């Protein structure tokens with residue numbers, strides 16, 4: 001867990017869990033990735049991926065961005081929230097950057113089927129609702145589809161003002177409806193990125209395709225555009241899978257961009 005501020009907005013990074021994946025599996029089109037980026041890998045050539053979620057507090061409004069892998073992976077989101085002093089009841093909205101199962105795991109209580117955030121609307125990008133709802137996706141059925149019958153579902157399309165300082169912005173490519181959250185407060189900027197960038201390797205080489213992207217071409221365009229924007233405007237960045245706890249800045253020097261943790 002780590003907390004900081006963007007203007008008057010509290011930004012809290014929560015770590016559900018961390019898992020390591022072989023670099024050759026994450027970047028299958030780049031056979032030499034493990035040797036070129038060994039400095040970003042563990043001793044066994046694996047990329048350590050954080051599974052992070054973020055709380056944004058704007059005055060009386062509390063937003064949770066993504067809900068992690070969930071209890072089956074020994075996820076710590078609920079404990080992290082408690083440690084941060086954020087009660088589940090205080091969450092007004094849960095917004096999803098996208099509907100991959102590592103972002104929806106704590107939506108519902110497994111035993112009761114009730115929402116883990118009892119007073120929250122669940123804001124779901126419509127592009128992903130349509131995409132994953134049209135597949136026979138067991139995790140969509142477990143975590144997302146029930147929100148409709150529970151009366152908690154709120155579909156997002158295009159930009160959406162969430163609070164005075166937070167706006168949901170479509171950033172497609174990783175999935176069709178992938179969405180980020182832009183923060184602007186008191187002249188400061190922040191950006192909860194989702195999976196537009198998943199590791200410091202993507203930052204160094206944004207054209208590198210990874211095995212999780214729905215559309216590598218669109219994902220690469222979005223990645224390059226946002227790396228330009230966010231390294232240029234000094235935004236605080238929160239990335240779901242960037243090294244735990246996932247807060248930092250994109251920094252450009254000598255024509256190269258890199259990830260600088262907070």
Ligand SMILES: [Zn+2]
Nearest residue numbers: 100102195240
């Ligand atoms: Zn993810």
